[in-house]
Amino acid sequence: MRRFAFVEPASVGAATEILAGKGASALPLAGGIDLLGELKDGIARPETLVNLKTIRELDFVRFDSDGTLRLGALATLTAVAESERVRREFPAVAQAAWSVGSPEIRNVGTVGGNLCQRPRCWYYRSPLHACLKKGGDVCFTTLGNSRYHAILGGGPSFIVHPSDLAPALIACDARVIVAGPAGRKDIPLEKFYVLPRVRLDRETILKAGEIVTEVVVPPAASTSSGTKSLFVKFREKDSFDFALASVAAALRMNGAVCQAARLVLGGVAPVPWRSEEAEKTVTGRTIDVPTAAQAARAALKDASPLPHNGYKVPLATALVQRALLDLSGRGREPGPA
Numbered sequence: 001m002r003r004f005a006f007v008e009p010a011s012v013g014a015a016t017e018i019l020a021g022k023g024a025s026a027l028p029l030a031g032g033i034d035l036l037g038e039l040k041d042g043i044a045r046p047e048t049l050v051n052l053k054t055i056r057e058l059d060f061v062r063f064d065s066d067g068t069l070r071l072g073a074l075a076t077l078t079a080v081a082e083s084e085r086v087r088r089e090f091p092a093v094a095q096a097a098w099s100v101g102s103p104e105i106r107n108v109g110t111v112g113g114n115l116c117q118r119p120r121c122w123y124y125r126s127p128l129h130a131c132l133k134k135g136g137d138v139c140f141t142t143l144g145n146s147r148y149h150a151i152l153g154g155g156p157s158f159i160v161h162p163s164d165l166a167p168a169l170i171a172c173d174a175r176v177i178v179a180g181p182a183g184r185k186d187i188p189l190e191k192f193y194v195l196p197r198v199r200l201d202r203e204t205i206l207k208a209g210e211i212v213t214e215v216v217v218p219p220a221a222s223t224s225s226g227t228k229s230l231f232v233k234f235r236e237k238d239s240f241d242f243a244l245a246s247v248a249a250a251l252r253m254n255g256a257v258c259q260a261a262r263l264v265l266g267g268v269a270p271v272p273w274r275s276e277e278a279e280k281t282v283t284g285r286t287i288d289v290p291t292a293a294q295a296a297r298a299a300l301k302d303a304s305p306l307p308h309n310g311y312k313v314p315l316a317t318a319l320v321q322r323a324l325l326d327l328s329g330r331g332r333e334p335g336p337a
């Protein structure tokens with residue numbers, strides 16, 4: 001590992017000032033679960049690390065009086081997953097946090113770090129492969145093994161977005177608060193991520209000096225407001241692993257009829273992949289087996305698998321159906337897959 005300076009700011013303002021002043025040569029550090037791996041592998045080579053953990057005011061999970069959920073960037077995944085009220089009001093968010101890695105990772109990993117973690121593509125993580133994303137001239141998925149890569153929205157890089165929390169928060173219509181030299185920004189989390197064809201070197205809209213300070217989930221997505229939410233994830237290794245595919249759904253139901261829906265897929269695209277076509281398919285209808293199957297087909301209709309990841313299409317299709325049927329209370333109904 002290369003030598004670097006380690007700075008411990010006491011406030012958000014001090015952190016963003018240092019980061020902005022040093023530009024690309026400085027990186028924010030939260031729990032370090034992701035970043036330390038990048039440092040050890042020589043993928044990230046910062047001259048300065050700015051330790052956000054010293055900014056205690058960013059460590060919170062709290063509710064406003066109207067039921068809005070606020071997650072500080074330094075809240076741990078354990079704090080989110082184990083909050084009784086988050087589990088009750090925003091089940092998809094708690095389930096997603098609970099599904100991340102192992103207890104050790106959840107105890108240390110933070111909300112901000114989870115949302116800003118870098119891709120897991122094994123060529124990106126390998127110091128031996130100077131791929132397109134790292135300034136080289138080839139995406140190795142075209143030559144090598146593409147089994148964990150994108151089936152939707154890929155090109156010229158085929159990374160998949162790794163965070164479990166992000167699809168769940170987007171299904172719940174969350175917003176992200178960003179602090180930086182230009183002041184405070186309040187952005188729909190859905191607009192926080194960018195496709196490789198828009199920006200190849202990074203995965204978010206964050207500019208130099210900007211950090212995530214908070215995530216805000218509106219009360220309309222809560223159980224108390226009549227919205228039911230769920231996160232389902234399929235992983236290769238059941239003990240702890242990233243998603244091969246995941247689905248987060250939030251449905252506002254009127255009896256058996258779905259009034260409004262948000263459906264987001266994880267592990268299949270370079271960004272959390274919202275399917276408005278699937279949402280339209282179920283809105284205004286009773287969700288039964290044929291409707292769920294139709295919505296799942298709509299969600300995957302643009303899928304374009306690489307040589308080794310065709311299995312993700314039926315996998316994600318099944319997860320969309322499972323999420324919709326479970327939320328509609330028809331999870332165990334027999335019917336065509």
Ligand SMILES: Cc1cc2nc3c(=O)[nH]c(=O)nc-3n(C[C@@H](O)[C@@H](O)[C@H](O)COP(=O)(O)OP(=O)(O)OC[C@H]3O[C@@H](n4cnc5c(N)ncnc54)[C@H](O)[C@@H]3O)c2cc1C
Pocket residue numbers: 027028029030031032033034035036037052073077099100101102105108109110111112113114115116117118162163164165210211212213240241242243
């Ligand atoms: C074995 C293993 C299994 C894992 N399994 C899963 C899984 O199942 N699901 C999943 O979602 N993740 C998984 N992860 C990824 C794990 O790193 C994240 O879940 C964790 O939450 C990262 O948080 P952190 O606080 O440690 O981030 P850090 O490592 O400190 O930071 C991650 C990145 O975000 C940046 N950053 C951190 N905080 C901020 C901020 N506030 N604003 C702007 N940028 C910031 C850092 O500069 C860095 O680039 C796994 C990781 C490992 C090693």
Ligand code: SF4
Pocket residue numbers: 119121122123124131132133134138139140141149156157158159
């Ligand atoms: S998918 Fe992206 S990160 Fe992976 S090899 Fe291709 S360009 Fe590099």
